[in-house]
Amino acid sequence: xxxxxxxxxxxxxxxxxxxxxxxxxxxxxxxxxxxxGLASYYDIYSPAxxxxxxxxxxxxxxxxxxxxxxxxxxHELGIPLWTTSAGKNYAYGGPAPxxxxxxxxxxxxxxxVLEVDTESAYAVVEPGVSYFQLYExxxxxxxxxxxxxxxxxxxxxLGNASERGVGYTPYGDHWMxxxxxxVMLADGTLxxxxxxxxxxxxxxxxxxxxxxxxxxxxxxxxxxGIITKMGIWLMPEPPGHMPFMITLPREDDLHMATDILxxxxxxxxxxxxVLTPDLIWESATKVPRSKYYTGKGPMPDSARKKMAKxxxxxxxxxxxxxxxxxxxxxxxxxxxxxAFAKIPGAKFYTGDDRPGDVSWEYRKKLMRGEPNLxxxxxxxxxxxxxxxxxxxxxxxxxxxxxxxxxxxRSRAHEYGFDYMGEFAVGWxxxxxxxxxxxxxxxxxxxxxxxxxxxxxxxxxxxxxxxxYRTNLHYMDHIAKTYGYNxxxxxxxHRRIKRAxxxxxxxxxxxxxxxxLES
Amino acid sequence: xxxxxTFLQGAAATGAGATLVAEPTLAGWLEAGxxxxxxxxxxxxxxxxFSEALRSQGIAALADEHDPAxxxxxxxxxxxxxxxxxxxxxxxxxxLIAERTGMDNGLNLAWRxxxxxxxxxxxxxxxxxxxxxxxxxxxxxxxxxxxxxLGQHLVAARLPGGAEEQSITTAVARPRQQTGxxxxxxxxxxx
Ligand SMILES: Cc1cc2nc3c(=O)[nH]c(=O)nc-3n(C[C@H](O)[C@H](O)[C@H](O)COP(=O)(O)OP(=O)(O)OC[C@H]3O[C@@H](n4cnc5c(N)ncnc54)[C@H](O)[C@@H]3O)c2cc1C
Numbered sequence: 001x002x003x004x005x006x007x008x009x010x011x012x013x014x015x016x017x018x019x020x021x022x023x024x025x026x027x028x029x030x031x032x033x034x035x036x037g038l039a040s041y042y043d044i045y046s047p048a049x050x051x052x053x054x055x056x057x058x059x060x061x062x063x064x065x066x067x068x069x070x071x072x073x074x075h076e077l078g079i080p081l082w083t084t085s086a087g088k089n090y091a092y093g094g095p096a097p098x099x100x101x102x103x104x105x106x107x108x109x110x111x112x113v114l115e116v117d118t119e120s121a122y123a124v125v126e127p128g129v130s131y132f133q134l135y136e137x138x139x140x141x142x143x144x145x146x147x148x149x150x151x152x153x154x155x156x157x158l159g160n161a162s163e164r165g166v167g168y169t170p171y172g173d174h175w176m177x178x179x180x181x182x183v184m185l186a187d188g189t190l191x192x193x194x195x196x197x198x199x200x201x202x203x204x205x206x207x208x209x210x211x212x213x214x215x216x217x218x219x220x221x222x223x224x225g226i227i228t229k230m231g232i233w234l235m236p237e238p239p240g241h242m243p244f245m246i247t248l249p250r251e252d253d254l255h256m257a258t259d260i261l262x263x264x265x266x267x268x269x270x271x272x273x274v275l276t277p278d279l280i281w282e283s284a285t286k287v288p289r290s291k292y293y294t295g296k297g298p299m300p301d302s303a304r305k306k307m308a309k310x311x312x313x314x315x316x317x318x319x320x321x322x323x324x325x326x327x328x329x330x331x332x333x334x335x336x337x338x339a340f341a342k343i344p345g346a347k348f349y350t351g352d353d354r355p356g357d358v359s360w361e362y363r364k365k366l367m368r369g370e371p372n373l374x375x376x377x378x379x380x381x382x383x384x385x386x387x388x389x390x391x392x393x394x395x396x397x398x399x400x401x402x403x404x405x406x407x408x409r410s411r412a413h414e415y416g417f418d419y420m421g422e423f424a425v426g427w428x429x430x431x432x433x434x435x436x437x438x439x440x441x442x443x444x445x446x447x448x449x450x451x452x453x454x455x456x457x458x459x460x461x462x463x464x465x466x467x468y469r470t471n472l473h474y475m476d477h478i479a480k481t482y483g484y485n486x487x488x489x490x491x492x493h494r495r496i497k498r499a500x501x502x503x504x505x506x507x508x509x510x511x512x513x514x515x516l517e518s
Numbered sequence: 519x520x521x522x523x524t525f526l527q528g529a530a531a532t533g534a535g536a537t538l539v540a541e542p543t544l545a546g547w548l549e550a551g552x553x554x555x556x557x558x559x560x561x562x563x564x565x566x567x568f569s570e571a572l573r574s575q576g577i578a579a580l581a582d583e584h585d586p587a588x589x590x591x592x593x594x595x596x597x598x599x600x601x602x603x604x605x606x607x608x609x610x611x612x613x614l615i616a617e618r619t620g621m622d623n624g625l626n627l628a629w630r631x632x633x634x635x636x637x638x639x640x641x642x643x644x645x646x647x648x649x650x651x652x653x654x655x656x657x658x659x660x661x662x663x664x665x666x667x668l669g670q671h672l673v674a675a676r677l678p679g680g681a682e683e684q685s686i687t688t689a690v691a692r693p694r695q696q697t698g699x700x701x702x703x704x705x706x707x708x709x
Pocket of ligand 1: 083084085086087088089090091092094095107127149150151152154155156157158159160162163164165166167219222225226227228375376378387507510
């Protein structure tokens with residue numbers, strides 16, 4: 001009998017639930033402490049012990065019918081299910097649940113590419129379809145459509161979109177490019193959103209809004225339902241493409257670069273998500289920190305300067321792409337060059353420039369939708385495995401960029417960590433991603449990382465900055481920073497939760513939405 | 519002779535932290551006809567040494583490249599899921615990805631050693647395993663050729679098992695040819 005059980009569930013009920021689930025999905029696909037492999041659901045990267053979020057079991061249905069039967073059993077017996085798709089949500093908690101003892105509902109076996117419409121340029125996928133898989137499907141079938149992937153290609157098209165994750169082609173806002181969901185509720189009810197609610201719809205994946213209230217959004221970053229299918233728009237292979245990088249020599253160039261980027265983005269001169277990674281982020285996929293500095297605390301300026309010179313990197317590096325017919329690319333590139341030439345010392349690179357530069361190679365791949373795992377090499381910087389992303393949203397202004405950068409960098413340095421960050425410019429705002437790298441085999445360092453992250457949440461909130469997404473351990477904390485008018489929004493979330501999932505079995509605590517709180 | 523079955527049972531017990539049924543070793547697995555493959559960061563001197571030690575024992579190494587996905591895709595192509603054992607000396611990223619992918623494909627982590635460069639310029643070996651395995655490795659005396667020694671001994675070593683696991687930390691002078699920290703690891707099939 002397992003020693004770990006979901007909170008509030010007796011050992012007998014839990015054994016009964018597992019036995020009944022095994023009868024549905026097969027012995028092998030209910031994994032608990034007694035079987036092998038439960039450790040693959042542990043979060044071994046966050047700044048807290050993996051035991052604080054270790055599941056009691058995982059159940060992996062193969063299709064919607066099995067899923068429905070599993071959900072009905074969980075509903076009847078009050079078993080909390082934590083939904084994952086590919087379960088590669090690293091930097092934010094991986095496949096682990098919010099709380100120890102919950103059961104991971106692992107949908108990676110539901111991994112069919114159900115449809116690709118070459119003419120209207122979309123695909124319909126199940127939760128377990130990874131970026132690698134969808135890419136290979138298109139390649140194998142010679143379909144001239146691009147995917148847009150997050151940096152780690154092993155992630156799930158659906159899981160990442162449901163987290164409102166980002167990619168690097170013009171289709172980089174994944175939730176925006178989602179069109180048409182199939183969702184299961186906590187009692188097993190299955191429905192389709194938008195046009196998919198018609199019995200014989202032929203536009204489910206073409207028109208997002210359908211008729212009546214538009215519901216898709218409430219199933220993203222949420223625990224109101226389980227998404228079982230999703231339509232995703234794919235970008236037709238463009239007639240031309242030109243990736244570019246502009247290196248900027250000084251730290252304070254961030255200000256001017258951001259102000260230059262805002263109109264270029266808003267006017268769609270640059271169509272994809274522009275990135276402005278700092279020196280360390282852009283170098284860390286190429287060299288370990290110890291090549292330049294083995295001392296304690298943040299890397300000193302002298303070492304930074306040497307690294308920038310050796311690797312020919314800027315203190316900031318603007319990375320983006322242009323797409324379309326060549327004359328349009330040429331015209332837009334002229335506008336961009338003129339704008340950035342105002343920054344003294346800016347250097348311009350395109351396409352095949354910088355041969356052998358590993359980070360430039362993977363950036364180029366991502367900007368044409370080729371999945372890879374090169375960015376994981378960021379873990380080699382410190383080499384201790386620990387990482388967690390602090391991801392506040394910022395207006396696209398030089399003042400805000402510099403304010404956030406200085407705020408985070410000075411705290412990171414105070415706690416003994418390097419600042420490794422990038423700004424991803426979207427339609428009107430920037431996602432600022434600070435990747436906090438720490439040596440997880442060092443307990444004191446791990447504790448410091450945990451504390452630093454908490455402090456950053458409060459300090460950012462005090463300045464009006466909120467995070468777009470977060471790690472399991474900070475979901476409640478961040479939810480509290482969205483407290484306008486006496487927590488009105490989170491109170492509403494809880495009301496919806498109680499209405500849709502009164503027993504609170506689906507992903508309890510996701511984004512700070514706990515079922516039974518008022 | 520160690521059969522594939524006893525090896526798998528032993529390795530399985532290791533993963534679950536239960537009493538060992540057999541004493542799985544990579545040499546035993548090789549003897550049982552099970553494929554063993556190595557993934558090694560050959561961009562650094564220690565990696566090249568490790569590869570050499572494995573090669574002398576009949577184990578070929580795939581070169582870990584900048585994109586860890588490439589080596590993993592090759593592994594997936596060459597061997598049926600779960601039917602092989604993988605030994606590695608890589609940087610952290612490749613280890614993390616191999617370990618997670620291995621777990622998804624029926625493998626368990628049976629060995630992990632962290633070989634970290636310390637702020638004072640020393641190299642620290644932090645190993646989890648049986649005391650006798652670790653003293654056989656003699657990394658504290660191996661100095662600059664620690665990776666060769668590790669490669670040689672790890673193949674014959676009994677993989678760690680449950681209660682007898684220990685953690686040993688030794689620090690030695692920084693090897694001349696190494697700039698980054700490395701991780702040694704072994705993934706074995708679950709029963
Ligand atoms: C080095 C590095 C680089 C990264 N780069 C990026 C990047 O470029 N862009 C980016 O967006 N992220 C990035 N990440 C974060 C993360 O790894 C990815 O977002 C990854 O795609 C998430 O994992 P997944 O797709 O397997 O989602 P999953 O782990 O399957 O799901 C994530 C979460 O979504 C919810 N969910 C999943 N499936 C369902 C469902 N069917 N129904 C309802 N809810 C569901 C659950 O709450 C789950 O915990 C990066 C992380 C690292 C470490």
